[in-house]
Amino acid sequence: MGSSNYQPTNKAVKWFEDRLPILGLMHSTLGAGYLAPRNLNYWWNFGSLAGFMLVVQIITGVILVMHYTPHVDMAFRAVEHIMRDVNYGWLIRYTHSNGASMFFVVVYIHILRGMYFGSYKSPREVLWFLGLVIYLLMMATGFMGYVLPWGQMSFWGATVITNLFGAFDFYEGMGESILHLLWGGFAVDNPTLQRFFSLHYLLPFVIVGVVILHIWALHLPGSNNPLGIDAKGPGDKIPFHPYYTAKDLFGLSFFIVILAIFIFYMPNIMGHPDNYIEANPMVTPPHIVPEWYYLPFYTILKAVPDKLFGVIAMFASILIFFVLPWLDGSKVRSAKFRPTTAFFFWLFLINTLYLGYLGTKLPDEIMIDMAGGIDALTMGRISSIFYFAYFIVIVPLVSRMESTKPVPISIAQSVLDANKKG
Amino acid sequence: MLNRLKNIGLMTLVVSALTIGGFSAANAAGASAYPLKKYDWPHAGPFGMFDKASLQRGLQVYKEVCASCHSLDMVAFRELKALGYNADEVKALAAEYEFPNGYDDEGEEKYRKGFPQDYFPAPYANEEEARDANNGAFPPDFSLLGKSREHLSLFTPWNSIYGEDYIVGILNTYHEDAPEGVELAEGMSYNEAFPGNQIAMAPPLFDDMVEYADGTPATTEQMAKDVATFMYWAAEPKMEVRKKMGLKVIIFMSILTIMLYFVNRRVWRKIKKGDDLA
Numbered sequence: 001m002g003s004s005n006y007q008p009t010n011k012a013v014k015w016f017e018d019r020l021p022i023l024g025l026m027h028s029t030l031g032a033g034y035l036a037p038r039n040l041n042y043w044w045n046f047g048s049l050a051g052f053m054l055v056v057q058i059i060t061g062v063i064l065v066m067h068y069t070p071h072v073d074m075a076f077r078a079v080e081h082i083m084r085d086v087n088y089g090w091l092i093r094y095t096h097s098n099g100a101s102m103f104f105v106v107v108y109i110h111i112l113r114g115m116y117f118g119s120y121k122s123p124r125e126v127l128w129f130l131g132l133v134i135y136l137l138m139m140a141t142g143f144m145g146y147v148l149p150w151g152q153m154s155f156w157g158a159t160v161i162t163n164l165f166g167a168f169d170f171y172e173g174m175g176e177s178i179l180h181l182l183w184g185g186f187a188v189d190n191p192t193l194q195r196f197f198s199l200h201y202l203l204p205f206v207i208v209g210v211v212i213l214h215i216w217a218l219h220l221p222g223s224n225n226p227l228g229i230d231a232k233g234p235g236d237k238i239p240f241h242p243y244y245t246a247k248d249l250f251g252l253s254f255f256i257v258i259l260a261i262f263i264f265y266m267p268n269i270m271g272h273p274d275n276y277i278e279a280n281p282m283v284t285p286p287h288i289v290p291e292w293y294y295l296p297f298y299t300i301l302k303a304v305p306d307k308l309f310g311v312i313a314m315f316a317s318i319l320i321f322f323v324l325p326w327l328d329g330s331k332v333r334s335a336k337f338r339p340t341t342a343f344f345f346w347l348f349l350i351n352t353l354y355l356g357y358l359g360t361k362l363p364d365e366i367m368i369d370m371a372g373g374i375d376a377l378t379m380g381r382i383s384s385i386f387y388f389a390y391f392i393v394i395v396p397l398v399s400r401m402e403s404t405k406p407v408p409i410s411i412a413q414s415v416l417d418a419n420k421k422g
Numbered sequence: 423m424l425n426r427l428k429n430i431g432l433m434t435l436v437v438s439a440l441t442i443g444g445f446s447a448a449n450a451a452g453a454s455a456y457p458l459k460k461y462d463w464p465h466a467g468p469f470g471m472f473d474k475a476s477l478q479r480g481l482q483v484y485k486e487v488c489a490s491c492h493s494l495d496m497v498a499f500r501e502l503k504a505l506g507y508n509a510d511e512v513k514a515l516a517a518e519y520e521f522p523n524g525y526d527d528e529g530e531e532k533y534r535k536g537f538p539q540d541y542f543p544a545p546y547a548n549e550e551e552a553r554d555a556n557n558g559a560f561p562p563d564f565s566l567l568g569k570s571r572e573h574l575s576l577f578t579p580w581n582s583i584y585g586e587d588y589i590v591g592i593l594n595t596y597h598e599d600a601p602e603g604v605e606l607a608e609g610m611s612y613n614e615a616f617p618g619n620q621i622a623m624a625p626p627l628f629d630d631m632v633e634y635a636d637g638t639p640a641t642t643e644q645m646a647k648d649v650a651t652f653m654y655w656a657a658e659p660k661m662e663v664r665k666k667m668g669l670k671v672i673i674f675m676s677i678l679t680i681m682l683y684f685v686n687r688r689v690w691r692k693i694k695k696g697d698d699l700a
Contacts (some may be wrong), residue, residue, distance in 0.1 A: 038693060080496050080565070083660070090660040091667070235699050246689040250682040257675045264668025265468050269574045273585075276570035276657070286617075340428050347431050394427070401424050415696045 006033055029215060035237035036244055037225035039411050043117075044223065044244075045251035046110040051211065052252055053103040058204050060096040068148070070197035072190045075150035076278040094267040095259075100142055101270040102259050104293040107135060115324070116345055118333030119224040125325040127217040132321050134210050139294065139318075141203040144196040146291055151275030156288045158188045158196070164301070167311040187281070227408060228334025235412030287362065295359030296352050296387075302363060303377065303384040313384070320391045327391055330399035337405040340398050348390045355383045458583060458591040458615060461647065465654065466584070468669075471662050472655055474506035479634050480652025481505060483645050486632050488564065491556060491623075493544035496565035497656050500538040504659060512538050519543055557609040559622030568650070568657030585657065586650040591615030593646035596625040 006024035008014045017023050027033040067086050069078040082089035111131065114120055120128035143161060147154045162182045169175030184191025222231060231237050262269070270292065274285050290298050300317045304310035335342040361367070361376035368374040408414040464473045481502070484494065499516035507515065516536035521543065523534035536543075544563075546552035553560050572585035595614035600606045606620060613621040627642045634640050655661070692698055 077496070084496065084501070090664060094664075238693055242689050243693060246682075246686045250679065250686040253675060253679040253682045257672060257679060260668060260671045260675060264664055264671065266574070266576070267664070268569060268572075269576050273570050273572050273574075276566040340424050343428055344431060347435060350435070398424060398427070412696075412699050416699055419696050 006031075029219065030240060030245070032239040032241045034219065034240040035231075036223050036240050037231040037236060037411055038238045038243075039225050039227060039415065040223060040244065040247075041226050042247075042251065043109070043113040043226075045248055045255075046106050046113060048248040049106045049252060049255050050103065050110055052255075053099060053106055054204070054207060054211065056099050057096060057103060058208075060092050060099065061201070061204065063092050064096055065201065070148065070194050072150060072193055072279070075148060075193060079149045091263070094263045098259065098262045098267060098270060100145060101292070102255075102262065103138065104142065106255075107138065108293075111135065111321075112349065114224075116335045116342070117224055117226055118228050118328070118330075118335065120325045121228075121328060121330075121333050122325065123221045124217075124224060127214065127221075128325060129322060130210055130214040130217055132318075134207055134214060136318065137203055137207050137210065141200060141207070142291060142293065144200040144203075146275075147193065147196045148200060149275055150193060150279045152277045152279055152283070152285050153272040153275040153288070155188060155279035155281065156285055157290055158192060160288055161290065162188065162192070164311050164314075167308040169308070224333065225411065226334060226336060227411060227414060228332060228336065229407055229411065231411055233410060233412060236410055289360055292356065295357075296355035298359040299355045299380045300384045300387065302359075303380040313388075317384075317387060320388070324391070324395070327395045328399045329396060330402065330404070332404045332407055337407050338399075338402055339405070340402045341395075344390065344394050344398060348387075351383050351386050351390075355380070355387060358383065458587045459594075460584070460587055461590065463584070463586055463651070463654075465651070465661065468665060470665070472504075473651060475636060475638075476648050476651045477505040477655055478507075479636065479638060479645075480648035480650070480655075482634065483627075483632055483649040484564070484652055487626055487645075488649065489542075490545055491552070491561040492564050493546075493561075494542040494564045494656060495544060496541070496563075497659075498539060498541045499536060501659055504655065504662075509538075516540055557622060561623070564653055564656060566657045568654035570657075586647075586654050588615065589650040589653055590643070590646045592621070593627055593649070594643055 006017070006021075006027040008017050008023065013023065024033070064082060067078065067082045067089060069075060079093065082093050084090075086092075114128065114131070143157075147158045162179060165182060166175035166179045168178055180186065182192070183189065184195055222237075225231065272289065289295070297314050297317055301310045301314040304313045330338060330341070332338055335345055358367070358376050358380045363375065363377040363380075365376045366373040367376050367379045408417070464470055464476075484492075499512055502512050502515060503509070516538050519536040519540070519542075520533045521536055521540055523532045526532050546555065549560055567589065568585040570585070571583075571588045573581075573583040575581045592613060592615045597612040597614070600612040604612065604619070606612060610620040610622060611624055612619055627645050629642055630640050632640050632645065638644060
């Protein structure tokens with residue numbers, strides 16, 4: 001990942017480095033050899049936090065597998081065995097289940113930071129794609145992981161989500177064939193649990209691979225920064241170590257406090273209580289909801305009356321992020337100098353949060369008590385339309401028409417200017 | 423053009439915030455279900471620990487009343503140490519039960535007394551037998567009810583329903599007769615807390631149904647609270663060790679965070695001021 005100027009002084013280290021230059025690779029990736037813009041703010045901490053969470057999930061996951069049994073008759077009990085009998089099993093499992101949620105929190109902030117500061121724009125499009133691929137893999141992994149405890153919400157969530165793929169019924173029997181392939185049978189059952197378990201173990205390592213590509217793609221142009229201008233001169237950049245290692249460690253330590261509050265004091269708040277009832281194909285829960293991190297997309301799915309187009313809209317709502325670099329035609333990256341863009345960014349964020357809130361509601365629940373009552377379905381449709389309008393209308397239009405604020409000549413100059421003022 | 427777009431957006435935001443804020447509050451007040459009474463559980467909150475006397479009374483209620491229909495599959499006798507019993511008492515508790523132990527020379531089933539490593543035996547051999555004995559209803563296992571009946575809300579904690587409150591609610595809100603206009607199915611009872619208000623379980627608790635070893639008056643509410651405490655413990659037996667460890671972790675990590683804050687500031691001092699540029 002970039003050529004290294006790493007020069008070991010120790011003879012043994014040098015001997016090794018001449019034969020496998022892995023220390024130089026580390027040096028130029030996460031060490032003093034990587035020059036980063038000097039003005040990164042705390043929103044830039046979330047990349048390393050996401051990396052940390054991936055490692056936590058893999059370590060706790062590998063330990064959980066030592067005590068878990070992927071079988072419909074034993075899975076639920078195996079999880080309770082972990083919770084009750086395994087030494088610190090409750091800690092490992094609660095870390096893994098809350099860790100999944102916190103991983104998504106961190107990654108969502110990381111993506112939103114990229115949106116606000118224009119990190120997806122040229123020359124970082126492939127870096128952005130790889131991030132989206134990681135996110136899609138995380139969605140698949142998180143979904144399959146939620147099925148493994150084999151509680152009521154595991155089973156019925158799996159039933160609802162897998163059934164979506166039956167909408168791709170382009171020729172006679174195609175939808176059914178897809179479903180049979182996903183289930184390994186004619187309904188969600190033991191073969192489904194076993195293939196989900198297998199894939200839930202595999203995909204995190206695929207994520208690791210794509211993360212390596214993500215970091216590789218990052219190191220060619222280097223990190224974006226809050227000003228969104230290219231870091232050119234030596235005054236614009238500082239070595240990653242010690243500056244950003246110190247900053248990332250501080251952020252990580254603070255983040256662990258937050259994570260610990262969830263693990264130790266409200267470990268079940270992100271989960272659904274029905275998942276403490278063993279899966280029962282004969283009893284449908286009154287209200288099937290996915291994990292919170294899918295809720296905005298779930299609302300978009302429900303907003304479309306046609307099943308196939310609902311599923312297409314749901315996938316499109318995520319895939320549309322891939323074309324964001326071209327929807328945005330602005331010459332300026334950072335929303336700091338694009339007030340209208342910034343305004344609509346926050347509107348988009350509020351709307352997406354509201355979509356998520358609507359995801360927990362039944363379609364006929366009254367959301368606004370006026371004009372005879374406006375139900376969640378109607379609100380979901382309005383919000384979904386805005387969601388897509390943001391990408392298809394607002395971003396292309398605003399980015400091309402907006403008159404931007406003056407952009408500083410260089411990062412170093414903006415630091416000097418700020419000092420003069422201060 | 424852009425300003426107009428922005429103003430439309432701003433207007434939408436303000437109008438929707440006002441309408442959603444104003445009208446959904448009225449909606450929330452009107453649509454609320456039966457409000458469960460909220461108790462001050464001694465084991466609630468970041469420092470709350472189980473009331474051991476209450477746990478022991480709850481076990482007594484479970485054994486003498488609930489266990490005739492409800493299983494407790496996932497709790498082993500050895501775990502009862504957490505209720506404040508010593509090793510001998512746990513052995514004695516386990517020995518009250520009999521377990522199948524192979525066959526004798528004539529092929530008859532043999533039985534042995536329970537050991538601490540055994541789990542609470544179920545009252546029925548299988549679901550069919552349980553349903554047959556209970557008018558078609560299946561009495562749920564008690565091991566996780568404390569957690570599977572709660573509804574926790576992160577952003578509106580005042581809307582949270584705690585499992586213990588729900589259990590007490592079920593046990594305490596039976597009506598002798600269904601209210602006017604409600605037609606109960608055969609064998610069902612009217613219960614305010616139960617979703618749909620029709621519950622297959624007949625009122626299980628009556629005042630002075632058990633005689634508490636510690637002399638506590640056995641009112642219906644007292645028994646309900648004790649068994650709810652016991653059931654929450656059964657669902658989350660590691661709660662005490664979890665909260666104690668959490669306190670240590672959070673104190674340690676907070677101090678480390680403060681130290682790392684100053685380390686970071688020290689490292690960045692020159693760069694922040696732009697001294698290297700001058």
